[in-house]
Amino acid sequence: MSLSKPTNIIYTGVAGTGKTYRLLQIAQQYTDYLPRINDKELLEQLLQELSWRNVVCLIFLDFKSKKQDLVKVPEIVNHEFFVNKAAQNARDKNLSNTAWSVLQMHTPTSSQTVSYKNRASQAYFDKDNSGAWYLLPESMDLLSDLAQQLAEFQQAQRENNSQNQEFRQQRFSMVSFHQAYGYEEFVEGIRPVIAPSDHTKNSSSQMSYSVQDGAFLKLCKRAANDPEQRYAMLIDEINRANVSRVFGELLSLIEPDKRAGMANAMTVNLAYSGRTFSVPANVDIYATMNTQDHSLAPLDMALRRRFRFIDCPPQPELLSVIYVNPVNSETGNSETVDPAETIDLAKILTGLNSRITQTLGAEAQLGHAFLWSVNTLEQLQTALIEQIIPQLAQAAGGQVTVLQYIFQDEQQPLNAQFIQDSQALIDNANNLASPNNSNPMFADQQSFFGQSMSNGSYKINADLINHTAEFAKPFVYQRLY
Structure with missing residues (x-):
């Protein structure tokens, strides 16, 4: 994909117009399908640029992903990461000493179990009274990049064991906004980290807190480390959340001309960590917005300055024709099919939307997805x-x-009415129940009153619900054209 100016687009439209489908199609543009490499090559790529400290950290993260927090030195030395790193460095002696040196050097000065003079400035490990080592909870935030590399390596291993001969590399992240979604999930926030209280197997768990990256920040880090490729943030239902709160100070930084390296580049200090940050120029943002949600109106102008808006109207031409007569449906020849035995879904949607627009406005229209998977009369009735x-x-x-x-x-x-007036039904039932109008169908209608779907003063015709009587015939639906 060629490098270009950052893209910020919001696809707008009523429900069912394929906006989310567009995001899924865009995701394919940010997915690379590469020939698989074997596990040995994967390991070499993973470990080649890592220091011994990072290799040991990676081993702890690997054990942690398998629900093991406490690790003994022999487990570290015999781990495939340690063995392969030693092979890369042509080392086969004093490997335990190397592990002990790394562990002790990166312990905190407050450690009660490790005495070591030449400590590094940053602590990652500590040891409990049983001699088992563990990662310090506060170091987890420093290891987020390593954790991402490990996750990608483990995914590649899993896919290597499948029948698929291609490796899929995703250069996108997809999230769905909702009312409770916030800055903490999208950018960064303080989240709990659970660890054993005294790091023994029989201990209870305790909770600490650390600043962790959200979905957008993680993607931006990957993009910054891979400037020759484009990355995409895909946001479904962007108007379901408070956009100003979710983006925070990044709302200005996402503008194309304010990205890193651009003419008017901006940087900010992030709210929780205080780190300096700017949005890479190779990150594109695509989102969907349901125009039926009127709560978005106050944010519209703030968003419009930063995004291009592309309307996604209903597309009735994509819908099929139902052939009620199965013999005719096999021929598919319009000259031999009786039009009276067909139901044109495109005409139904067009007719409904024309009357919806006249009465409720254009934003109440139905999208083609409501009828997209409809192929039979029964499916139409259900829809x-x-x-x-x-x-x-x-x-x-x-x-x-x-x-x-x-x-x-x-x-x-x-x-023959799709929608019946509840009061008209009651009046009709009373007439049927009078001594001069006895009717055996009255009992069924009374049962319908208690069971049918209702909202306010309307009821859905029982025959439509039961797929019987007039609603088993095509002409009723042709009336909707």
Whole structure:
């Protein structure tokens, strides 16, 4: 992928217009499919540039990923990382001394179990009374890059054991915003770290806290270390969270001209760690936004300065035609298919959206995804009952007159209406129950009152729910065109 100016795009549209699908397609552009390398080559790549200290830290992280916090020196020396690093350095003697030296050198001056004169400035390890070593909880934040390398190595090993002959390398991170999502998850925050209290097997756990990177910061670190490739942050439902709070001081830094290396580059000190940070120029940001969520309005101008907005309208032309007669469906020949036996989903969506726009506004339209997987009459009925009608009922506030207009029910007999007026049903039932109008169907209708879906004053026709009577015939749905 060629290096270019950073891209910030938000795909907007009503529900069901394929916005999330676009993100998944974009993710493929930031995925490399490479021939697999064997485990030995993977190890060489992992360890080649690492110091002995980092190799030992990597070994502790590997044990920790397998739920083992306490490690003895022989376990370190016999670990594949240690063995392979020694082989790279053509070492086969005094390996235990090397491990002991690294461990003791990087212990805190406050250690109660290690006495060592030439300590390094940064502590990573300590030893308990049983002679087992452990990583200091406060060192975990310093090892985030190593932890990422280990995770990628372990993933590559797992994929090597699969049948797939390609290695997939992802240069993106995808998150979904929600109301509780914040700066701490996206940029950085203080999170708990659980470790044994006295680092013995029988001890209880205690909790400490450290500053840890969020999803965006982790991606930016990877991008900064790989400037020749482009990376992408993919955000689904960006308007579900408080965007100003999630991005914090980074809201200015994501502007294309304020990225690292650009003409108006900006840096900030991060809120929790105080580290100096700028957003790499090779990080693109793509997001989706549901325009039906009116709570986004106050943030719209703040976002518009930093993002390009691309509208994703409903695409009814992508939908199929249902052939109710299975014989005709096999031929697929329009000349031999009776139009009366077909239901054109594109025309249904177009007709519904035309009337929705007239009554509820363009932002209440239905996306094509509501009917995307519909191939049979039964699937269409299910989509109407479980998705489309509830969605429109919420948008219309349950107003039966609006719903009946949308479904072309006003001039139809009661038994052919998609949406029925609850009061009209009661009046009709009372007439049927009168001495002059006995009807054996009354009992079934009374049962329907207690079981059917309802919202405000509307009810979904029981025959539609049961897939019977008028709603087993194509012409009822053709009425929606």
